[in-house]
Amino acid sequence: MIAEHVAFGIIAAVMVASALRVVTTRDIVHAALYLVIVLAGVAALFLLVGAEFTGITQVLIYIGAVIVLFLFGIMLTRSDFDQDAETDHKRKFPAVLTALLLLAVMIGALVDRFEDIELDPTPQTTAQVSDELFSQYIVPFEAVSVLLLAALIGAIVIARREEGG
Amino acid sequence: MSSTETGADAEAGAQPDRRREDWADKMADALGEGCLEHHIIPGSDLWVRVTRDSWTGAATAARDRLGCAFFDWLSAIDWLPSPYGRDMDAQEDNPEPRAAGATEQGYAGGETRFQMVMRLYSVTDHLGITIKADLPDGDLSIDTLIPIFAGANWHEREAWEMFGIRFNGHPDLRNIYLPGEFEGNPLRKDFPLLARRVKPWPGIVDVELFPGEEDS
Amino acid sequence: MSEFLRDYLLVALFLMLAGALVFGMLGLGSLLRPSRPQPQKYITYESGVDPVGLGWSQSNIRYYVFALLFVMFDVEAVFIFPWATRLEAYGTFGLVEMAIFIFILALGLVYAWRKGVLRWI
Amino acid sequence: MLLNEMLLLGAVLFCIGVYGVLARRNGVLVLMSIELILNAVNINLIAFGAFHDTVVGQIFALFVITVAAAEVGIGLAIVLLLYRNRRSIDLDQVDLMKG
Amino acid sequence: MTASGTDQRQQLAYVAAQAADARLNVEIETEGMTLNIGPQHPATHGTLRLVARLDGEQVVEAEPIMGYMHRGYEKLAEVRTYPQITTLINRIDWLGSFANEVPFILAAEKLMEVEAPPRAQWIRTALFELSRIANITLFLGDMAVQLGAVTPVFMAFRDREFVLNQIEAATGGRFHPNFDRIGGLKDDLPRGWIEDTKQAMEKMRNFCDEFEELVLGNEIFQARCRGIGIVPPEVGLAYGLSGANVRASGVDWDLRRDGQEALAYDQIDWRVWTHPDGDSFARYWVRLQETREATHMVDQLLDGLPPGPIMAKVPRIIKVPGGEAYAATENPLGEMGYYIVSKGDLVPFRVKIRSASFSNMSITPWLLKGVYVPDIITILASLYFILGDIDR
């Protein structure tokens, strides 16, 4: 169990540091790349608690697809290699305050709630996921396809107007 | 200057020559005063000299009346005798113009030092026409042909670069070959080839024997 | 540590192995390679002339549209994978469910097709 | 690891994401911050799933990932549209209501 | 001018000054991207530079910038004797060198009023067609390699050697024969050459068949070339396009058939290939057919070779009588002509070189407007230019 704790510690530290860089760095591409590290960390955490399928999905969807989407988005909205838009808000201070307050509340709520409950890292197999998905959650599953279709059509409509104008 | 032709060729060539005369008449007809002179070498070519103002008119006429849709080329000739004595048999290296004013022009005549030459061709009649125009010495400029033949663009840029002739209405008169800060117009006769000025050309030192020819 | 985590520890080790290879080789190379700055060595390569106007055009929206299509279908694939492993157990029911799922998403593809988005304008 | 640790990490990521949403004015960066928030949620889902020893956590996480993908797709499309129209993705300058 | 004897510092200052010019002459600052293709770029056969303003991957405006290979032929010709000029002009279109000599010699012969004996004319024509094969073979391979198929260019280089061997055997020069003389040829053909050449022509016909199947028949090649870079005939002629470039647009015009130059084309049986489409594919197709046609022409020319002398009577020191003459032939790249103005000296007074590629390329700004970046390559490759022929 020690090894897992150490691994968790390392991963968590890297994730928090990277996440902070995501929201503070001035270079958008760097932000996206830091986001990759956070996402990879999340995937590692999933694996650490035995959520194998979701962990790999995290890699495939987030790193393999969503990040690419982000990078495309960035590269298509930047006009110059070395000119960075002002990314920081004037109201930085209130934002810090809000975030810290929120954090304080959450920590307050969580810190003693589930003391010393060790998570069971027994892997949950893909078959288990599948069985649950195709019995209990069949309606949401079909709903997902409609959601994706809607998103697709919406984005295409937006993009189409683009092409026209 | 006339070409003598052997019997069989003369008959075959007579037909195009009649057409050439016909073309010359048409040009004179289209341009009126603007058409100054013409010259035909049987079996070879047709030269027409026009005034500078009729330059674009001549191109239009050739295209529309003669069917010369093919823009062959455009250039200029500097009729100044070379001031450097570059004739191969001359050993002297003389920077002074040898015979000032003794410019003699070619076919269809000419009066000034610089003369524009353009050649158009008819891909249906398979005949070409060479049109010339004199440029006054003080004002080296002429109207552009781009509206009539789009292909004239680069040729005119070349003429601008090589002779310093300005084309009125040309959208983009820049050097085409040489670096931007190149000085001089290379094809003018008074442009020196520096490498040759360092070491003059030795002239003919060796003559090759042709096959079957005896060394006398 | 469980067998499961050991497997993934190996994955992590491989990740580091790639890093070790990269940094090891570059470190080794730094012993061997020269470094000779020349005035124009660090200029961006552009066929031998000065790079002009670094602007990158933003109208390449089609890259984005294709990426978007990809994301949607990638998500779909993620749902197909678990289904595929267990199809035998689900039988016709699973088949029909998945057929509907694929059909609905294929509608998206058809829509994109009909709208000419796939034409790469 | 402890359930608590996971949940705390989720909370920290969530707050960082909130900060990003509030403090950033670049549209793309705001979307990235939203991704951080969603991932924090996912961590919690998975943690509770493991806690209760059920795969429902995973299933919900999968759905969240799906929604996130759709959200990013549409969000970025809107940002691109803004960019095309205004040459800027600064959200402060976008006051659609004011016209 | 980098005259010898300048010291290092002057050299560097000079280079720096030149570097300033290497910058774009036209300052274009819009939101589009300006892309330099060349002067050193695999697609430009050497040293053409194409400045393309792009919107995404679409070309808004493209302009070739030339002169990286300008050697000043017209000026140099004014200080060289007629026989010396043929050495030089071999190197204009370096792939079909012999073909460059012919129109110049013909123009000079016109002025001198001599005509080469029939045997010389026939051999000239045969060598002319051989250089056409040597030239276009490389185009056939090169266009494929520009489109990403690596193997055909190797085959082109392989089979081209057969033709080069024959040219070398006859003239002594593998690349730049300098074989043509005013009034005839330098030498007669060596023994056994005719049979060897016929074998080589057989091989080249195989080569053409192979390419017809391998390249022309390839679906991807067709997809990349069909409908790309369409040149309407009237536009092509106004831009001065010649040779296969206009024949691919359906203009039935070939100087070999329609010209009045003294060559043996009218005495053999051959046809002019045209294609109605005017796109890149048509240009490739026409050139391939012409290559095959040329092999048949060479066969016929060698069969019907008349006996007799190969040199007319000309003086040993060639002084060309005064006058003006223009002679043009159908070179591998298109119409190549020389306008010679003579004043009766050892050297021509003025030589205007009408090179095919110069005019062929002048259409590029028009043709490239609105195409996509990958199509730039297709169009440039299919127009087929040789830098020396553009810049002279």
Next chain:
Amino acid sequence: MTGATAVSGLLAAEVPYWASSIIKLGVVALVVPTAALILGYVFLMKMMSFMQSRLGPMEAGPYGTLQLLADGLKFLQKEDIFPDKADRTVFALAPLVVLISTFLIYVVIPAGPDAVVAQLDVGVFYALAVSSLSVVGILMAGWASANKYALMGGLRAAGQLIAYELPLVLAVMGVVIQAGTLDLQKIVSAQATGEIFGWGGIGNPFILTQFAGFFIFLVAVQAELTQPPFDMPVAESEIVGGYQVEYTGFRFLFFFMGEFGTAFAFGALASVLFLGGWALPWGDLGHWGFNIAGPVIMLVKVLAVSALIFWFRFTYPRLREDQLQRLAWKFLIPLSLVNIVVTGVFKVVL
């Protein structure tokens, strides 16, 4: 004790986890570069040369076998250039990301009953997921070079990789349906012990029943490797090598290794999924001998698949961007969706 039993005893013995890990690390660390070398030499140098009726490298080592080693050593001596405008960190890390993607695929590829680094329950899924990482590396390289050709190449590459990631993923689905598992080892045994409509003479290599899948997979692999006819992103005659244009020395070689290492990995994946992997249909799959014979069998199959891939590479001209997108979206993806449904129907009905 005979030699054979000694080996079997050795293999069967419980090797400590750390020891086996080190062995596996060492083996793969050798396999990836070696795979890249073999493919590079056999196909890029020799097969290409022979197809062009040339000899290819002959000087370095016998028949030029050491050519690529010489190349590697030479690249080690090349100057490491960072262009002034480049984003140094990202520029430096991009090859690493690509190489990581390559290395991680090897984790799940089995070469024998025990000759596998990690037998993951989600094997194929994992392999496809990590292979998609390279897109990020390529985009990083293209962006960080601050070069127009590189950026254009990077965008094109990314656009192409994602377009063909889908057919790749969907083509595998048929195999997964047939085998009923994502585990590559189980897929191998499913093929070795399977039957085609009741006839089990040669097992059931899925290439026979999943021919459409195999075809789609190969085409997609070709595109994933950005090889002709899908090499628009690195088109030399156009954008001068694309995202690699500013890379020098060993950093460039990493991309090269990544490309060929991935080619080998995909070849291995194809032979596991469609050609029966390390197993032979007749023979006891659990036998220790397969740990020795398996890699050899795999190598043969991989070389066969690669030969196919490289044969296309040297023959075809490249497709234009729009054409290859069209091929992916209008042909391969619908085809693979149909393939999934059809396979599913057969699976349920039979």
Next chain:
Amino acid sequence: MGLVASGKAPKPLTKLLNLSRKYSIWMYQWGLACCAIEMGAVIGSPRYDVMRLGVIPFPASPRQADLVVISGTVTDKMVPSILRLYEQMPDPKYVISMGSCANCGGPYWDSYSVTKGIDQIIPVDVYVPGCPPRPEALLEGIVLLQERIGNEDPAVRWKGGPIVVD
């Protein structure tokens, strides 16, 4: 840093390094004029096949090249680009000047626009004479270059020092 550059590398190591550079020459094709076609023949024609010698003509960008063959006429307009692309190649790098034009101006010795010899701009390792040189001549030039690489002292080459001909 820079064991080799400091000249302290042991003899067998430098020998090995020289061997590797000798047999792995990535050649940047710089075809300028007629010579480019003969260079193309060297690369492309099975009769010559420069790949035999370990010369790989792949790289399209100077960043991956070891050798540049300047083949053909160099004009004054081209010179800045040549200098730049030469400098953009990573060290150690080699130059072959192919053909009379690149060597000294060749038949254009009196032209107003041709540079008389590329060695005024960049250091040249091997000159190949001819107009254009036959492919065999270029092959010999490459063999000569390989000989030189095999015997050179990397420490000197690393500094980009002057080329000593013995």
